[in-house]
Amino acid sequence: xxxxxxxxxxxxxxxxxxEPMTTILRTPADxxxxxxxADAATSTRRGDPAAALDAAVKRGAFEGLKRCVHELGPTGTxxxxxASGLRGxxxxxxxxxxxxxxxxxxxxxxxxxxxxxxxxDPSVATDRTLLETNPFAVIEGIAIAAFSIGATEAFIxxxxxxxxxxRQLEGAIAAAEDASYVGPSILGSGRGxxxxxRPVQGAxxxxxxxxxxxxxxxxxxxxxxxxxxxAERGLWGKPTVVQNVQTLAAVPWILANGxxxxxxxxxxxxxxxxxxxxxxxxxxxxxEVPLGTPLRDILALxxxxxxxxxxxxxxxxxxxxxxxxxxxxxxxxxxxxAGAHVGSGSIVAADQRACVVDLARLLTRFCADEACGKTxxxxxGTRRISEIGDRIATGLPKPTDLQLLADLSAxxxxxxxxxxxRLATLPYTSGMRYFRxxxxxxxxxxxxxxxxxxxIAVAAGAVS
Amino acid sequence: MMRVPGLGLAKGMGLTLRRFxxxxxxxxxxxxxxxxxxxxxxxxxxxxxEFGAIKCETxxxxxxxxxxxxIDMGGLDTKGRYHVHWGPPETYGERRDESALRRxxxxxxxxxxxxxxxxxxxxxxxxxEEFDHDPKHLLQILEATQAAFGYLPIAAIKLISHRTxxxxxxxxxxxxxxxxxxxEPPGADAxxxxxxxxxxxxxxxxxxxxxxLAGAGGxxxxxxxxxxxxxxxxx
Numbered sequence: 223x224x225x226x227x228x229x230x231x232x233x234x235x236x237x238x239x240x241e242p243m244t245t246i247l248r249t250p251a252d253x254x255x256x257x258x259x260a261d262a263a264t265s266t267r268r269g270d271p272a273a274a275l276d277a278a279v280k281r282g283a284f285e286g287l288k289r290c291v292h293e294l295g296p297t298g299t300x301x302x303x304x305a306s307g308l309r310g311x312x313x314x315x316x317x318x319x320x321x322x323x324x325x326x327x328x329x330x331x332x333x334x335x336x337x338x339x340x341x342x343d344p345s346v347a348t349d350r351t352l353l354e355t356n357p358f359a360v361i362e363g364i365a366i367a368a369f370s371i372g373a374t375e376a377f378i379x380x381x382x383x384x385x386x387x388x389r390q391l392e393g394a395i396a397a398a399e400d401a402s403y404v405g406p407s408i409l410g411s412g413r414g415x416x417x418x419x420r421p422v423q424g425a426x427x428x429x430x431x432x433x434x435x436x437x438x439x440x441x442x443x444x445x446x447x448x449x450x451x452x453a454e455r456g457l458w459g460k461p462t463v464v465q466n467v468q469t470l471a472a473v474p475w476i477l478a479n480g481x482x483x484x485x486x487x488x489x490x491x492x493x494x495x496x497x498x499x500x501x502x503x504x505x506x507x508x509x510e511v512p513l514g515t516p517l518r519d520i521l522a523l524x525x526x527x528x529x530x531x532x533x534x535x536x537x538x539x540x541x542x543x544x545x546x547x548x549x550x551x552x553x554x555x556x557x558x559x560a561g562a563h564v565g566s567g568s569i570v571a572a573d574q575r576a577c578v579v580d581l582a583r584l585l586t587r588f589c590a591d592e593a594c595g596k597t598x599x600x601x602x603g604t605r606r607i608s609e610i611g612d613r614i615a616t617g618l619p620k621p622t623d624l625q626l627l628a629d630l631s632a633x634x635x636x637x638x639x640x641x642x643x644r645l646a647t648l649p650y651t652s653g654m655r656y657f658r659x660x661x662x663x664x665x666x667x668x669x670x671x672x673x674x675x676x677x678i679a680v681a682a683g684a685v686s
Numbered sequence: 687m688m689r690v691p692g693l694g695l696a697k698g699m700g701l702t703l704r705r706f707x708x709x710x711x712x713x714x715x716x717x718x719x720x721x722x723x724x725x726x727x728x729x730x731x732x733x734x735x736e737f738g739a740i741k742c743e744t745x746x747x748x749x750x751x752x753x754x755x756x757i758d759m760g761g762l763d764t765k766g767r768y769h770v771h772w773g774p775p776e777t778y779g780e781r782r783d784e785s786a787l788r789r790x791x792x793x794x795x796x797x798x799x800x801x802x803x804x805x806x807x808x809x810x811x812x813x814x815e816e817f818d819h820d821p822k823h824l825l826q827i828l829e830a831t832q833a834a835f836g837y838l839p840i841a842a843i844k845l846i847s848h849r850t851x852x853x854x855x856x857x858x859x860x861x862x863x864x865x866x867x868x869x870e871p872p873g874a875d876a877x878x879x880x881x882x883x884x885x886x887x888x889x890x891x892x893x894x895x896x897x898x899l900a901g902a903g904g905x906x907x908x909x910x911x912x913x914x915x916x917x918x919x920x921x
Contacts, residue, residue, distance in 0.1 A: 344888035345895060382866075422825075424864030426888075440824035442856075442863040458822075538891065575901025584898050588891045594863070674901055 244347040245507035246355075247500060247523045254487050256475045256495045257352060257359065257468060258510045271393030275401060278358040284403050286474030290366045291409045294477070299370045300326065303473065306481035307493045311468035312338060312431070313536075313565045314641060315492060315554035318469055324453040325371045328461040335367045335376040335415070336438065336457065339387070339467040340422060342429025343537035343566030348497035349467050351508045353380060353387040356471060357394035361417060363470025365404045366477065367463055368415035375416050377457075378467070379434055382421035391419050426538070426592035429566070430640050431464040432456075433594070444596040445640035468497055489514025492553045496564070500524040502571040511552060518548040521571055532572045532657070534581065536565030538588045539645035541652035542578060561652035563645060577674035578657040579664055582649040583611035589646035600643035603634040607650060614661065615675040617668040624654065624661065730757070802840040809834040810842050814849050821852040828861050837868045 246258060278284075290299045304319025325333060337360060341349035353360060364376045380388050395417050399405040406414040425443050427433045432446040435457050456462025472494055476484045485493045492513045500509055504525020511520050517533060532542045535552075541562025543550065550560050557563050572581060590604040610627050613619045620626075631647035638644040654661060663669050670676070713720060733741045749757040813830045817823040827850070831842050838861055847854040861867045865887060870878045 344892055424866040437825060440822055440826065440860070442860045444863075570895070570899070572899055576899050577901070581898045584891075584894045588887070588894075591887060672901060674898075 244351045245505065246351065247505065247507040247509040249509050249511065249523065253510070253512055253515075254495060255510055256484075256487070257471050257497060258355060258508075271390075271397035272400070274394070275358065275397040282478065283358045283474070284362055286477030287362050287365050287369075287403060288409065289477045290369055291411045296326070296370045296372065299366060299477065302481050303370075303476060306476045306484040307491075308469065308472055308476060308484065309492050309494075309554065310466055311472075311496055311564075311567075312429075312464075312466040313563060313567075315564065318465065318473075321451075321453050321465075322367065322371055322463055324451065325373075325461040325463045328454045330461050332375075332458075332460045333371050333373040334457045334460060334462040335364055335371070335373045336431075336434065336462055336464045337364055337376065337378040337467050337470055338429070338431065338434055338464055339378055339380045340428050340434060341381055341384075341566070342426050343499075343568055345501070345570075346499040346537060346566045346568045348499055348508050348567050350381060350384040350387045352467055352471060352497060353378075353384070354390050357387075357390050358398065359471035359474055360391075360467045361394055361398050361404060363465075363467075363473040364417055365398075365408055365415055366473050367465065367470060369408055369411070369413055371461070371463055372413065373463070374414060376418070377438055378417065378419050379422050379428070379438065380419060382423035388419055388421055395419070425594070426588075427594050427642060430642055432640070434464065435462065442594075444594045445642075447639060488512040489551060489553050491555055496552075496567060498552070498567045498569055500569050503573065513553040514551040514556075516549045517543070517552055517569065520552055520569055521548070524571065529573045530571055531574050531576060532578060532581070534568070534570040534572060534585075535562035536645070536648070537568040538566075538585050538592075539563075539642065539648055540565050540568065540585070541648045542572075542582065542656065543652065544656040547656070561648065561655055563648070565645065575672060575674075577670055577672035578653050578660050579611065579615050579670070580672075580674045582653045583608065583615055585649040586611055586646065589642065593642070593646070597637070597639045597643065599634045599637040600639070600646070603630060604643070604646045606630060607634070607647060611650060614664050615670075617664070617676070619665045621665075623665065628654065802844075805835065805839045805841045807842075807845060810845055814846065819849050821850040821856075824850065824852060824857065824860055825864070828857070828864075828867055832867055837871045840869070 249255070275283075294302060300319055300322045303322065304317070306319075308318040309315040310318055310321070339349040339353050339360070341347065360378070364378070368374070368376050378391060380391065382388075395404065402409065404415050404417055406416075408414060420438060422428055422434070422437050425433075425437075427443050427445070428437055430445050431452055432448065433443040435452060436446075437443050438457060452462045452464050454461055456464065472484070488494050489512075495510050495512045497508055497510055498520060500507065500520055500523050502521055502524030506524065509520070509523050517535070521530075521533065530545050530548075532544060533548070534540050534542055535557060541557075541560065543560055543562055547560055550556055552564070552569075554564055586604065586608045590608045593600045593604055595601045607627065607630055610619075610623050610630075613623060627650055631651050634647055635644050660671055663671055664675065735741050810831060813827060813834065816830075817827050824846075827846060828838060831846070832838055835842060843857050843861070844854060846852070847857055861869070872882060873879055
């Protein structure tokens with residue numbers, strides 16, 4: 223049972239080291255800020271971890287953990303989290319309280335907590351920014367989760383390229399252990415948790431929870447059938463609570479301020495705030511927005527919205543939404559209905575220069591390349607979808623291609639094993655739903671309205 | 687021929703008398719040992735059980751143990767399907783060489799290693815020791831190995847497989863899944879260089895996204911150069 227990976231900091235990084243300082247976008251003053259704290263960011267980044275811990279405690283860190291240990295106890299904590307309505311920030315939006323209850327109910331000698339800070343989408347730095355600026359909130363969240371479900375070991379999976387986040391985390395964990403917030407006995411309660419940082423890299427799929435668990439076990443990263451959920455049978459077959467770092471960072475705030483205060487923030491179906499990466503003409507940066515904020519307001523953080531053509535919501539497997547859907551609230555269910563998803567938390571504005579077909583084939587090709595190859599609908603289906611997109615873009619489509627695209631997407635979604643597969647069809651399905659005219663222009667007239675693709679003019683009547 | 691009474695007896699007694707003065711072949715076994723070659727194991731013989739079936743199970747243990755590797759077996763396996771042999775007769779000579787090496791105490795080259803470059807296993811031994819030869823830490827072992835060698839030599843994977851007990855195929859499958867792990871040193875040949883050029887797939891994606899947003903064509907394939915109607919190539 224002793225899974226004691228020796229402390230080791232040797233990390234191989236292939237490719238160029240990416241260490242850009244992410245910009246944190248300024249949000250309107252009336253938007254609540256639960257996760258990020260601009261002042262805390264500057265003070266934590268420099269100086270030694272112990273001083274940073276003192277400063278964080280002065281600002282109210284570890285209050286939630288104290289309440290959890292001294293007042294609420296495990297079941298009380300889980301009830302509080304469930305009452306707050308907190309949902310997982312990893313993209314799927316699974317209720318957190320229910321997940322913890324499931325893990326607590328499963329009979330096992332050992333349980334684990336895994337914090338997913340991988341941030342699979344390479345254009346998104348939300349998780350890394352959170353870990354760099356506010357590592358203590360994540361550590362406190364892990365301690366609370368471990369105390370509640372009775373886990374003694376916890377892992378934080380971080381992108382190996384994010385060396386600064388790893389350095390911050392390791393310092394913060396050591397400082398918190400010295401102050402006995404974590405370690406062999408949380409605040410003298412007798413229950414302990416050991417937190418380890420695990421740098422992972424090398425595959426987009428690691429953002430999926432079962433794949434991440436495989437990577438932590440040292441195996442090939444391929445997803446597993448659910449159920450059983452990881453909360454019942456996860457890491458090394460033991461109940462494992464896998465949560466995004468943003469979810470865990472919200473947990474202490476809930477315990478310190480009460481579930482009612484949290485439920486009042488954001489929309490009623492999915493309360494709280496979430497970190498998004500907004501990319502627009504005016505900039506590219508991380509912002510904390512309350513869930514349920516209209517897309518229009520979020521895009522306004524990154525510049526004007528004139529000349530906007532489409533909004534890509536959800537990263538490489540995201541949906542392309544048209545301008546008239548800009549009032550869609552940014553939350554799990556509403557986005558799903560509109561044909562996009564929260565996903566990686568990326569919101570990209572595409573203006574008139576971009577071609578929807580070109581964008582969709584870029585995204586689908588990336589998803590097809592990153593498919594792990596476990597299931598046939600994903601390995602072959604996404605590849606075929608990508609090829610159909612290539613045909614449309616190069617002007618050699620078959621008349622039945624749009625129908626084929628729709629049928630194939632439905633089949634891939636219907637037989638999917640994991641969410642990657644289910645969502646990889648979104649760029650084209652949402653493109654067909656909202657930008658049918660542009661696709662028809664490519665197929666019927668071999669013409670790219672944006673002037674990006676170079677369709678060969680062979681379709682009947684297209685050659686003038 | 688005339689029958690002489692008592693002649694037979696006299697002949698027999700004569701033989702007895704002659705043997706009496708001859709040197710004896712019998713030795714007092716436990717106290718005295720016969721002077722035989724140290725490798726003499728008696729005559730090779732296959733035994734039969736009480737039903738007349740041959741008792742040999744073709745397990746090849748004797749063939750493996752045979753110091754000069756002269757034992758071989760042929761015939762059918764237990765399911766009556768295959769002709770089995772410890773090895774083809776042509777290789778008996780090589781096996782004798784290997785056997786001679788082994789007896790002399792020198793390391794025997796493993797033919798499975800011969801196709802791959804030799805590596806200095808000292809750093810790998812240290813890595814395996816550090817991770818307790820535990821296949822549960824396979825990914826970390828592989829990452830540390832790559833940090834030590836710059837890539838994952840096949841001989842290193844074989845040694846990891848041997849020490850951790852994980853199948854070679856499992857290790858290879860794990861290593862080939864993760865993009866940052868590689869099997870050739872950087873720039874080993876043109877094919878590797880071509881692979882390396884698009885190795886950070888994420889960087890390619892980011893560049894493609896930026897290009898697509900700027901209207902320069904981010905998708906792969908023949909699209910990619912911005913053009914207007916006037917410049918469209920004639921099909």
